Amino acid sequence: MGAGHAHKLYRHGHSPVHALPPHCKIAAVFCFVLIVVSTPREAVWAFGLYAVLIAAVAGVARIPAGFLLKRLLIEVPFVAFAVLMPFVAEGPRVQVGWLSLSVSGLWGAWNILAKGTLGVAASVLLASTTELRELLLGLQRLRMPPLLVQIASFMIRYGDVITDEMRRMRIARLSRGFEARGVRHWGVLAKSAGALFIRSYERGERVHLAMVSRGYTGTMPVLSDAAAGRAQWTRAALLPLSALAVCLLGWTL
Amino acid sequence: MHVPDGFINAPVSAATGALAATAVAVSLRGARRELAGTGQGGGGAERTAPLAGLVAAFIFAVQMLNFPVAAGTSGHLLGGALAAILVGPYTGVLCVSVVLLMQGVLFADGGLTALGVNITDMAIVTTVVAYALFRGLVKVLPRRRRSVTVASFVAALVSVPAAAVAFTGMYALGGTADVSIGKVFTAMVGVHVLIGMGEAVITALTVGAVMAVRPDLVYGARGLARPLELRTSPLTAPASAPASAPAPAAAAEPVPATAAKPVTPTPAAAPRRSVRKVWLAGLAAALVCAGGISYYASASPDGLEKVAHDQGIDKNTKKHATEDSPLAGYSVKDIGNARLAGGLAGVIGVGATLAVGTGVFVVLRRRKAEGAAPAAGVAGERA
Numbered sequence: 001m002g003a004g005h006a007h008k009l010y011r012h013g014h015s016p017v018h019a020l021p022p023h024c025k026i027a028a029v030f031c032f033v034l035i036v037v038s039t040p041r042e043a044v045w046a047f048g049l050y051a052v053l054i055a056a057v058a059g060v061a062r063i064p065a066g067f068l069l070k071r072l073l074i075e076v077p078f079v080a081f082a083v084l085m086p087f088v089a090e091g092p093r094v095q096v097g098w099l100s101l102s103v104s105g106l107w108g109a110w111n112i113l114a115k116g117t118l119g120v121a122a123s124v125l126l127a128s129t130t131e132l133r134e135l136l137l138g139l140q141r142l143r144m145p146p147l148l149v150q151i152a153s154f155m156i157r158y159g160d161v162i163t164d165e166m167r168r169m170r171i172a173r174l175s176r177g178f179e180a181r182g183v184r185h186w187g188v189l190a191k192s193a194g195a196l197f198i199r200s201y202e203r204g205e206r207v208h209l210a211m212v213s214r215g216y217t218g219t220m221p222v223l224s225d226a227a228a229g230r231a232q233w234t235r236a237a238l239l240p241l242s243a244l245a246v247c248l249l250g251w252t253l
Numbered sequence: 254m255h256v257p258d259g260f261i262n263a264p265v266s267a268a269t270g271a272l273a274a275t276a277v278a279v280s281l282r283g284a285r286r287e288l289a290g291t292g293q294g295g296g297g298a299e300r301t302a303p304l305a306g307l308v309a310a311f312i313f314a315v316q317m318l319n320f321p322v323a324a325g326t327s328g329h330l331l332g333g334a335l336a337a338i339l340v341g342p343y344t345g346v347l348c349v350s351v352v353l354l355m356q357g358v359l360f361a362d363g364g365l366t367a368l369g370v371n372i373t374d375m376a377i378v379t380t381v382v383a384y385a386l387f388r389g390l391v392k393v394l395p396r397r398r399r400s401v402t403v404a405s406f407v408a409a410l411v412s413v414p415a416a417a418v419a420f421t422g423m424y425a426l427g428g429t430a431d432v433s434i435g436k437v438f439t440a441m442v443g444v445h446v447l448i449g450m451g452e453a454v455i456t457a458l459t460v461g462a463v464m465a466v467r468p469d470l471v472y473g474a475r476g477l478a479r480p481l482e483l484r485t486s487p488l489t490a491p492a493s494a495p496a497s498a499p500a501p502a503a504a505a506e507p508v509p510a511t512a513a514k515p516v517t518p519t520p521a522a523a524p525r526r527s528v529r530k531v532w533l534a535g536l537a538a539a540l541v542c543a544g545g546i547s548y549y550a551s552a553s554p555d556g557l558e559k560v561a562h563d564q565g566i567d568k569n570t571k572k573h574a575t576e577d578s579p580l581a582g583y584s585v586k587d588i589g590n591a592r593l594a595g596g597l598a599g600v601i602g603v604g605a606t607l608a609v610g611t612g613v614f615v616v617l618r619r620r621k622a623e624g625a626a627p628a629a630g631v632a633g634e635r636a
Contacts, residue, residue, distance in 0.1 A: 009359055026358075033365045037259050037266075041429075074362050078257050089431045108430030115259025116364065123361035135358060147281055147302060152351050154306020155313060162307070162314040180321050183454075190455050193315050193330070194462025197339060200314075201470055204307030208300050218299035 009071075011128045016235070017061035018129050021228040022138025024236035029126045031240035033119045035247045041111040043250035047118065053242055054121050061129050071124040075116055082109040082116075132156050150220060154207075162200055169196065255356065256371055256420075258364030265427025270369025276377050277350050283343025287472065308340050309348040313355070320455060328451045333379030333416075334387075334409035335456045339463065341472040342384040349376035370423055378419040383412035387473050401474045402461045409456035413449035417441040 017025075039046050058068055089105025130138070136156070140149040169192045173180075180189055228236075261269075281301075288304045312332040319327040332352075336345035350372045356362040363371045387408040394400035421438045428437070464471055 030365055033258050034263075037364075037366050038263050071361065074360060075257060078255075078260070085430055085432060088436055090433055091431060102431070104431035108432070111429050112257065112260055116257035119258030119364040119366070120361040123358065123365060127359045127361065132359070139358075145278070145281060148277065148347075148351065150302035151306045151309060151347065152355060154303055155309035155351055155355060158307055158310045159313055162310045163317065166314050166318065180319075182321055186320055186454060187458055189318060189320055190458030191462040193318055193455070193459045194466070196315065197308075197311055197459070197463055198467050198470065200307045200311035201304070201340075204304040207307065208303040211303065212299065216299060218302070 009124075009127045010131055011063060011067065013062055013129070015061045015129070017057060017125075020236050021232055022130050022134040023141040024138075024228050024232055025126055025130055026135070026138045026142060028236040028239050029122045032122050032243050035240060035243045036118045036122075037115055039115075039247045039250050041107055041114070043253065044110075046246050046250035047114040049246045050118050050243060051121075053239060053246075054118065054125065057125055057239060061125065063125065063128055067128070068121065068124060071128070072117065072120055075120050078116055079113065082112045085109040085112070146219060158200075158203070158207075161203075162196070165199060166192075166196055255353075255363030256367040256374070258366050260364075260429060261367060261370050261423055262427040262429055263366075265423055266366050266369055268369075269373045269423065273350070273369040273372035273377065276346060277372070280343040280346040280350075284341075284347050287341035287344050305340075305344055305347055305351075308336065308344065309351045312336055312348055313352050316352075320451065322451065328448065330455050330459075331375070331379065331413065331448075331452055333375060334383035334405065334412045334452065335459060337380040337384040338387055338405050338408065338456070338460055338473040339471055342380055344472075345380040345384070346376050349380060374416050374420050374423065379412040379416045382415040383408040384473070386411055391473065391477065396477050398461075398464055398468075401464060401471070401477065402457045405460040405473070406453045406457035410449045410453035413452050414442050414445045417445035 036047075036050055039050075055065075058065070085108050086101040086105035089102040089108060091102050091104040093100045094103050094106075095101075127135070133153070136149050136153050139152075140146060173188065173192070178185075178188060180186075284305055285301050288300050312335075315330050315335075316332055317329065319329055321327045333345065333349050336348050339345075340348070353363060353371050353376060354368065357365055357368050357371065387404045390404035390407055391401060394404060418438075418441075421434065421441050424437055425434045460471060464474065468474060
């Protein structure tokens, strides 16, 4: 389970951003998003500066822009919501071409688009510069309950196994000539889901027994507890601190 | 429905974050209890992590299973209700929360600051609502496998719109967009009632599939399984006839494997649930739903009425024939408080439906009884 399980979201590299301890990065990203969210939406230029900051971090981490932009697509459903907003919101209306749009709706759409996109970009940067296991270790060092970290790590570890099992079931269905076309075929798919649940649960029982037979008592041993030094914290704090300066400017100007 | 950053303002995000953290802490405790009891060996707290982790992986995978609806479109399971029914409410909350956390951190699906909102909405509300409804229904319905399926259908059906209502509530408290609550409510609940239908069908089918193979794994149906009954043919029984005297008591309890004495099949040893009790409970539930929920729901006009009002369509419509009926527009006349009137109308409606339904039932029953009686009667007259 060790090597070879790097997830597709991670992009291997040796940049200064990759080298930072994971908990510093998580804290920095969280603070950054918090600051972005609390910026007034009227300060349009502030969001531009945030985007520049994100782009700078991506440059330092040597993440290509195309990779970042492709991962931003996850936001699309809410973009659709934001696009609708100027049409349904209340308040005074403004005429743009032949469309009558609500002013506050436009502001709301801008607010969601800007803050949501920046938040997604920041998390994408975090996920693409930090390995999964490190991410979980970082969460544990940030005082997330160890049991929760264990559950999450089991989920990540066996996520691929379970997904593969589902894929095999799909291939088995296909090779028997089944093709789900509509609501009438839900019964078959639901039976697959039920079988998948039973297999996952039973696999959990087997994993537990295997672990117990190797001396597991409910806690995972800590292999490396490298605390972050002051220099590393300072480097990680560069992003949120500069964002904080922008945010304060946004409130005062 | 993953809420991104900046959609809900900071105070509400922080409050829901605290709520989510508390709920996750509580369910960490509860999950140990839920996962410890099953299976052979019955390990302790150390079973929690592998089992909950694998269930979370299952939910993550099953959300990728596409269910085609019609040409081109397809939906997928949300999984809150399914998790609650299959592994219990605490483990359910825990697993869905972990899935949301990982989706937020890894896939950037749902904002980091909106994590509390997302967990409260999609993990806590769906799971708790679904499980409460499920337990209630299973208690009320007859103890059969089918009623578990029905109960999971209803639980999943209600859980999705309930999450939409919760989302609207959070939006009302801290939404950053300037869209009226009524519109958000109508849109969210309208869409999610449809989604809930699909969720309900899939959840019920999936629970049914698991029930057919491993009924002991379905947490919500754990108390329902009949204890195994040891039956021997009457030919071999006589030798130990005196020993089988306490049979009625033994039949009601799980028969220990060591004390495998031949138990003669005793009919009606299991306590028959009185129909009257079920009937009364159902009536109470219907009245509460009609009276209580319409008390809240009837305050705003429904989607169609609202659209009609906005577009000015309703100016042209003719007056409805029963406009002057005392229940017109689902509210009782001459009662000032609109909500109270709505609730009262709901209660009266349930009463009327019940009266008609019972009437039909009684008539059918009498006819059936009459069908059997004449044969005897005619025979009597002939004699």
